[in-house]
Amino acid sequence: MIYLNCIKHASNGSIAEVGGTDGVSGTQKHYTEEQAIAAIIAGALHFKVRDASGHExxxxxxxxxxxxxxxxxxxxxxxxxxGRLPVCHHLPTPPPQPYRPVSVHRGHAVSKVWKGNR
Incomplete structure (x- = not known):
């Protein structure tokens, strides 16, 4: 059982990701909408939303x-x-791409026309 406690929307307003607490381990888990749908259809996971009053x-x-x-x-x-769940601010963001400097071609002219020493 996963008790959903936050949601992240896609740019078109649909659900992109959901976050919730695992009822067994108590750990916070995150799922894309596609992952959650596949888990529900397969019967692998069951999701619920619980409000502050205990309604589920x-x-x-x-x-x-x-x-x-x-x-x-x-x-x-x-x-x-x-739709009443808060936005997931703790969802992991993709890591930034590592810096990869452009290789320098030493000893070669960079421009198409090189006049040299005349």
Missing amino acids: ADVRVAHHGNHKFLETHRDGVKSDNL
């Missing part, structure tokens, strides 16, 4: 045409919906 809502896979997405089971309580 199951997270399920819904679809619109061929597009699959995550949603909470409608239970009439708005505070336990995915």
Whole structure:
């Protein structure tokens, strides 16, 4: 059981990633929407959203045409919906690319036209 506690949106407003606490180990875990959908469909993981009052809502896979997405089971309580979760600020960001200097060609002219010593 993963209790979701944050969400990260894609630029189009859909869910990009979710974060939550593993109910067994207590560790914070992060999943892309695709990973969460695949885990739910495979039956490998179960996700829930719990609000401050203790209300819980199951997270399920819904679809619109061929597009699959995550949603909470409608239970009439708005505070336990995915959209009410805060933004995940602790999600790992990709590491910066290492600095790689451009190789220098010593002894070669750089420009196309080189007049030299005339």
